[in-house]
Amino acid sequence: MKTMSYGLLKGKKGIIFGALDEKSIAWKAAERCHEEGAEFILSNAPVALRMGELNKLAEKTGSEVVGADATSMEDLTALFDRAQEKYGKIDFILHSIGMSVNVRKGIHYTEMDYNFLNKGWDISAVSFHKVMKAAWDKDIMNEWGSILALSYIAAQRSFPDYNDMADNKAYLESITRSFGYFWGKDKNVRVNTISQSPTPTTAGQGVKGFSGFLKFADEMSPLGNATADDCANYIVSMFSDLTKKVTMQNLFNDGGYSTTGVSEKVAERFT
Numbered sequence: 001m002k003t004m005s006y007g008l009l010k011g012k013k014g015i016i017f018g019a020l021d022e023k024s025i026a027w028k029a030a031e032r033c034h035e036e037g038a039e040f041i042l043s044n045a046p047v048a049l050r051m052g053e054l055n056k057l058a059e060k061t062g063s064e065v066v067g068a069d070a071t072s073m074e075d076l077t078a079l080f081d082r083a084q085e086k087y088g089k090i091d092f093i094l095h096s097i098g099m100s101v102n103v104r105k106g107i108h109y110t111e112m113d114y115n116f117l118n119k120g121w122d123i124s125a126v127s128f129h130k131v132m133k134a135a136w137d138k139d140i141m142n143e144w145g146s147i148l149a150l151s152y153i154a155a156q157r158s159f160p161d162y163n164d165m166a167d168n169k170a171y172l173e174s175i176t177r178s179f180g181y182f183w184g185k186d187k188n189v190r191v192n193t194i195s196q197s198p199t200p201t202t203a204g205q206g207v208k209g210f211s212g213f214l215k216f217a218d219e220m221s222p223l224g225n226a227t228a229d230d231c232a233n234y235i236v237s238m239f240s241d242l243t244k245k246v247t248m249q250n251l252f253n254d255g256g257y258s259t260t261g262v263s264e265k266v267a268e269r270f271t
């Protein structure tokens, strides 16, 4: 069903990181933000841009694409220079970036390669600090702007196959609180993470046993898994003026999974 447009982001400008293909959470978010009247720059790592998919989204949403490796302060500074040139100030940033080399290579948590850990940590967690630092130094955010990243409940609870991404997400959520404090106090800008249900995207499907896990989460959640489209709607609300005082939070968009001990559907399998 098509979601109605309410003009919630009319006149707002921003940067959306991490749309890889049409399954990406950031892709759906960009489509919804566009429908709600926002203008934005789309950014992704140079290697992702080479796929060419992002140009389709850029065309559809009337956006410019600017490549940046989110671990490179140099790339990020150039991106924010471009955003400043184009918009002056901006109102929102979506960080929808994650990657673990240990997960990709199927290396067990107990056998972790620490160079791979460092790389994944930089891409999945520290890059959020770097993005906010680049924005901070440019003083590019309008008052009452909104900065968001995406997280997963493995930051709070153990999910064996999520590997070092669990630790990266815990760090990401901590950065959200630590930097969020200063953004709030000095700039009246809010910083949050949305903790999303398992979602069949390129990053999601890289996790071992993903399809069984997706089904398990769905059956455990009273409202069922939140889809990428559900997440896009939540992102719109977090970028809108309706959520001005929500900050330094990890917000679950998970159909009730995080506070369900067991569902009847799952329990029935054991009777």
Ligand SMILES: NC(=O)c1ccc[n+]([C@@H]2O[C@H](COP(=O)([O-])OP(=O)(O)OC[C@H]3O[C@@H](n4cnc5c(N)ncnc54)[C@H](O)[C@@H]3O)[C@@H](O)[C@H]2O)c1
Pocket: 017, 018, 019, 020, 021, 023, 024, 025, 026, 044, 045, 048, 068, 069, 070, 071, 095, 096, 097, 098, 099, 123, 150, 151, 152, 195, 196, 197, 198, 199, 200, 201, 202, 203, 204, 205
């Ligand atoms: N899919 C899920 O089950 C799920 C659940 C909860 C949270 N998340 C989070 O949602 C976010 C988006 O992931 P997704 O599921 O849409 O998958 P995705 O694979 O579509 O998106 C991940 C993005 O990260 C980008 N990226 C990787 N390295 C980068 C770098 N060095 N610089 C800039 N960008 C880089 C990729 O190019 C890609 O666009 C991630 O933070 C992910 O951990 C996903």
